[in-house]
Amino acid sequence: MVKLLTAILVFMALGNTTAFASEDTRPFAIAVHGGAGTMSRAAMTPERERAYHAALRTALQAGHAVLADGGTSLDAVVAAVRILEDNPLFNAGRGAVFTAEGRNELDAAIMDGATLNAGAIAAVTRVRNPILLARAVMEHSPHVFLIGEGAEAFAAEREIPFVDPRWFHTDERWEALERARAAEISRAAHEIPYGTVGAVALDRSGNLAAATSTGGMTNKRWGRVGDVPVIGAGTYADNASAAVSATGHGEYFIRSVVAHEIAARMRLAGRTLEQAAHEVVMEVLVERGGSGGVIAVDRHGNVSMPFNSDGMYRGYMKSGGEPVTAIFRD
Ligand code: ASP
DSSP: OHHHHHHHHHHHHHHHHHHHHHHHHSOOEEEEEEEEEOOOSTTOOHHHHHHHHHHHHHHHHHHHHHHHTTOOHHHHHHHHHHHHHHOTTSSSSTTOOOBTTSOOOEEEEEEETTTTEEEEEEEESSBSOHHHHHHHHHHHSSOSEEEHHHHHHHHHHTTOOBOOGGGGOOHHHHHHHHHHHHSOHHHHHHOOOOOOEEEEEEOTTSOEEEEEEEOOOTTBOTTOOOSTTSBTTTEEEOTTSEEEEEEEOHHHHHHTTHHHHHHHHHHHHOOOHHHHHHIIIIIIHHHHTOOEEEEEEETTOOEEOOBOSSEEEEEEEETTSOOEEEEEOO
């Protein structure tokens, strides 16, 4: 009897060890972007370039640390996006672009690939980290998408930190608004800012998540909302295919339902992540005149980051690897 019990205990212990070992060796990955658009090497100083690379690395390492500890892809993308929102270099949270009225109106979304739950918010003006509010909408409300004052009332209920709107102000974005105001409306409308931020991740349990946050486009008017908080356009995640976060001229991304289109091509047409992301960004969007790019990760930990603009602040970090960051088409 004792022998039998010992044998059962040894078997269980071995079984558990094997389970932990296989969990530990499962691949995980995170990718981030800090926006795509018209950017030239000539206008980029070495200091600025270093600052962008450092910021992307910090965000990647924060997300990677969560995943390495066995944390969820949702926690990883939120950790990465929060850091980029707080960094004034990017058009999200602090450093967001200005509307025509000189305000910062912020949009964000998050999606859980395991459950297909999603949360999105638009046109908030006082929430320090819009991505935290998007997550609260997903996890603590019966809704998917909240806007403006109502979204802020919900944020207050959930005790999400607020800031004075001046927190978001940077002189650089204000000057961009003044340039856009001085230019013809038609040109200003097509000026693509860069700096929207996003993250996609695969965790050790095989779950995917995507998160995106933005100030939208410089000089936007009439309560304009872009693709970022539109689930399926700028943000999408489904364990059956991929997690995708987009950046670029939002109107085009909405009309082409970019993030979902990539996932759908994988699920229904058997495309690989690389094929699907490349087709949608480099063919569909280009044919329709839409400038920008995406970051995407699949359930095997493959990462794809195509863009059809001059550049895209981007990077990835896989299970055992170092952070890899890039800005231009090298
Ligand atoms: N996609 C964002 C928007 O249209 C802007 C961007 O990514 O730069 O609001």
